[in-house]
Amino acid sequence: MAVLPPAARVRPRKPLLTPARLGIYAFLLTAALFFLVPLYVMLVTSVKPMAEIRLGNIFALPLAPTFEPWRNAWQAACTGLECEGIRGGFWNSVKITVPSVLLSIAIGAVNGYALSFWRPRGANALFAVLMIGAFVPGQVLLYPLVRALAAAGLYSSLPGIVLVHLVFGMPMMTLLFRNYYAALPQELFMAARIDGGGFWRIFYSLMLPMSAPVMAVAAIMQVTNIWNDFLLGLVFAGSDNLPMTVQLNNIINTTTGERLYNVNMAATLLTSLVPLALYFFSGRWFVRGIASGAVKG
Amino acid sequence: MALTALGAYVLTFLWTARVSLSSARIFPTGDFVGLGQYERLFRNARWLLSLQNLAVYALLFIAACLVLGFLLAVFIDQQVAGEGALRTVFLYPYAMSFVATGLVWQWILNPELGIQGVARRLGFGGFTFDWIVRQETVLYTVVIATVWQASGLVMALLLSGLRGIDAELWKAARIDGIPKWRVYLSIVLPMLWPSLSTAFILLFVMVVKLFDAVVAMTQGGPGTASEVPAKFIMDYLFGRANVGLASAASIVLLLTVLAIVAPFCYARSRALQRSGG
Numbered sequence: 048m049a050v051l052p053p054a055a056r057v058r059p060r061k062p063l064l065t066p067a068r069l070g071i072y073a074f075l076l077t078a079a080l081f082f083l084v085p086l087y088v089m090l091v092t093s094v095k096p097m098a099e100i101r102l103g104n105i106f107a108l109p110l111a112p113t114f115e116p117w118r119n120a121w122q123a124a125c126t127g128l129e130c131e132g133i134r135g136g137f138w139n140s141v142k143i144t145v146p147s148v149l150l151s152i153a154i155g156a157v158n159g160y161a162l163s164f165w166r167p168r169g170a171n172a173l174f175a176v177l178m179i180g181a182f183v184p185g186q187v188l189l190y191p192l193v194r195a196l197a198a199a200g201l202y203s204s205l206p207g208i209v210l211v212h213l214v215f216g217m218p219m220m221t222l223l224f225r226n227y228y229a230a231l232p233q234e235l236f237m238a239a240r241i242d243g244g245g246f247w248r249i250f251y252s253l254m255l256p257m258s259a260p261v262m263a264v265a266a267i268m269q270v271t272n273i274w275n276d277f278l279l280g281l282v283f284a285g286s287d288n289l290p291m292t293v294q295l296n297n298i299i300n301t302t303t304g305e306r307l308y309n310v311n312m313a314a315t316l317l318t319s320l321v322p323l324a325l326y327f328f329s330g331r332w333f334v335r336g337i338a339s340g341a342v343k344g
Numbered sequence: 345m346a347l348t349a350l351g352a353y354v355l356t357f358l359w360t361a362r363v364s365l366s367s368a369r370i371f372p373t374g375d376f377v378g379l380g381q382y383e384r385l386f387r388n389a390r391w392l393l394s395l396q397n398l399a400v401y402a403l404l405f406i407a408a409c410l411v412l413g414f415l416l417a418v419f420i421d422q423q424v425a426g427e428g429a430l431r432t433v434f435l436y437p438y439a440m441s442f443v444a445t446g447l448v449w450q451w452i453l454n455p456e457l458g459i460q461g462v463a464r465r466l467g468f469g470g471f472t473f474d475w476i477v478r479q480e481t482v483l484y485t486v487v488i489a490t491v492w493q494a495s496g497l498v499m500a501l502l503l504s505g506l507r508g509i510d511a512e513l514w515k516a517a518r519i520d521g522i523p524k525w526r527v528y529l530s531i532v533l534p535m536l537w538p539s540l541s542t543a544f545i546l547l548f549v550m551v552v553k554l555f556d557a558v559v560a561m562t563q564g565g566p567g568t569a570s571e572v573p574a575k576f577i578m579d580y581l582f583g584r585a586n587v588g589l590a591s592a593a594s595i596v597l598l599l600t601v602l603a604i605v606a607p608f609c610y611a612r613s614r615a616l617q618r619s620g621g
Contacts, residue, residue, distance in 0.1 A: 071419050078416060079433045082492065085448040086436070092451075104462040105452065176350050182605050183357075184552050186577040186594040190363070190587060191356035194372070214352060275441030277556040278574075282582070292443045296560060299447050308451065315447055319440045326439035327432070334500045337438065338542065 093117060093313040100308050116309035120317055124310050125301055126294040133314050136294035140274055140321075142205060143290055147212035148269040151220050154213060155265060159224025160254050164236050165246065174225075180218035185278055188214070193282065203285025211283045212273050220265055223339055227261040228254065267329055267336035271322045291318045357598075364591035372587060381592035391593060394571040397483055401572070402551040404484070408491045409547055410540070413498025418528055420499070421506050431503070435496035442493065446560025449489035450476065479569035482562055486570060490557050494550060498543045505539030506532070541612050545605070552601050573597050 088105050094112040095103075103110075122132035129135075162170055192211060193202060201207035239249045280290035289297075295318045299311050326333050367377045385391050416434055420427055437445060452458045455474040463471035475481035509532060517527045533540075555574040562570045573593065580590035 068422075071422050071424060074415070075419050075424060075430055078412075079430060082433050082437065082496070085445065085452060085492070088452060089448055100457075104465055105457055106462060173350055176353060178609065179602065180350075180353050182549060182552070182601050183353075184574060184594065184597050184601060186574055186581075186590075187360050187598050188353070188356045189577075189594075190581055190591065191359040194359075195352075195356070218353075271439060275443075277441065277443045277559070278578075292441050292556075295447070296443050299560075300563070308457075311447065311451075315444045319444045322439040322441070323436065326436060333439070334435070334504070337497055337546075338501055338504065 089312045089316055092309055093120075093316055095309050097305070097307065097309060116307070116313040117317070119307070119310045120298075120313035124298050124307070124314060126289075126297045127301075133291060133294050133298065133317055136289055136291035137317070139284070139288050140291040143208055143212070143280070143284065143288065144270060144273045147209045147216070147273050148266060150209070151213050151216040151269055152262060152265045154217060155220025155224045156255070156258060156262075157250065158217070158221040159226075159228050160250055161246075162221065162225045163228035163231075164233075164249075177218045177221055181222060185215065189282060196283065202283070203287075205284075205288050208280065208284045208288060211279050212276070215279065216269055216272065219268065223265055223268070224258075224261060226339075227258070231257065261339075263329075263332050264336040264339050267325060267333055268339070270325055271336075274321050360591045361595055363587060364595050366588055368588040368591070370585040370587065377588075381588045382596070385589055385592045385596065388589075390568050390571055391573075391576055393568060394573045394576045397570065398551065398554070398572050401483060401487060401554065402548070404487045405490055405494075405551060406544065406547045408487065409495045409498050410543065412491065412495040413543065414502055414533075416495065416499040417502035417506055420503060431500070434499050437493040438497045440493070442490070442556035443560045445493055446489060446557045449485070449492070450561045453485050453488075476562065477566060479566055482566060482570045486554075486557055486561055489561060490550070490554070493557075494547060497546065501539045501543045501546075502536060505536045509535060541608070545608070548605065552597065 091107070091109055092100065092105060093116050094114065095109040096111060096113055096115070099107075099110060120132060121134050123130060124132050126133065126136065161167060162174065167173075192214065196202040196207045196210070201210060235253065236249065239253050244253070274290075275292060276290065277292045277296065280288075280293045284290060284293070295314050298314050329336075363372050364381055365378060366372065366375055367380070420430055420434075424430070453473070453476040455461065455477060458473075460471060460473040463473070476485045513531065514527070517524075517531070553574060554572050555578065558564060558570055558572055558575055564571045564575055574597075577590045577593045577597070580586045580593065
């Protein structure tokens, strides 16, 4: 999170309980309640037996907590025709996310490096296309990509969905790295040129070692984006590689039989575990990541 | 590498534009029908409704996120106890997917089981909160759920903006006896312009891409009351196999986005250059 400038710390503390302070706390607590209610409902519902859900209200604490719904969601819930739970989707999401994140960061770093230091001809035009690319509604690219991947024999395959994530992630990743490298002193690069460093040599020995902070930001952005993706997984992954989000939606919107709200909520929580863990453990990096998500300059 | 990948961007875009000028249904055809698909598109009631929905949604969603996010940031900035915990609470929804959160909200808003049902069982027999099943109000439930998800982001951006403001300003304002709310409104808010514009761009991109939340919460229903362009395009691409019409729709959407974002980005980069940023 934002670093407190030293000046802000020495602002004198106010007396504790004036009406204004009470108002501030009342507002913040009400807001916190609004933000916490869905999480609370998910948690308590996911450990209630169905009988309790049918009778009770969704805000009540469970009378007889059980982890059966979690087990069900993980290994027995029906995601469409198959009833093997959401674990398959979990591993699919991992298989999609890991290579997509690594490759899109690698490509973004090289692109950003080339754009900010080597300035190839047409760099400005490229940059403009990138800016637009960051705003393009995915739908514009969907159908041509479906056709192109089908022609290449990659449609509905793991390499296919990874490729699509690379295409969609590239504008943001390139912009992120370009902005980061553009802020580095140009003299550093010039000195390396004089010492005879080539394109890749300078990249490996000079730029990469300095890229740790922006890499962390890029990784957080891409992991949350790709893990939480629904649209692209739905269209490109194919039935064998459906990511967790798509399977979750299938579980919930199964129309046959009674809605198993406890299993649904457990599945929802399972699907959210990875991004939530990332958020809780990466703290201020997460915020920096989303802040960099906006196109600068 | 950059060139080929960007080529793919430009090519796919041109390809979509070309298809939008043909009579393609399941497979693209080579024929050329001019703007026929665009004419049909703008006679399509469902498309018009989806555009109208998006406009209403964009206005409410962006305004609500900015106002709530600003209030949260300002109030959290008053040296409150438990600041870290509050920030965590306000921002965690942003880490979760729209699919997951949409499903929870669908349930909380469900008239029989959710808030309405609970209130009635507690003895408030006449209590009604059935927005999600009513055509006139369903869109507002999507606004509520997505504001819940995204306003923490605005809070985080504005909070880091607030922390960047010189403490001297507050001293000067106190000496001059200017009330705090006045300082926030007339001095601090304009100073937050860079953070605000960043937040606006992020929110706007979310608006255009609005799809997951609608699918998870309402599936576009009841009827077509919560239809949005992204979902319209998906339906015609894959469900109704009308590629020409869907391509025309996506081109319209793209042009709309550019028309709104381009001047905004331009003004912003000019302003940043002038300030030496």
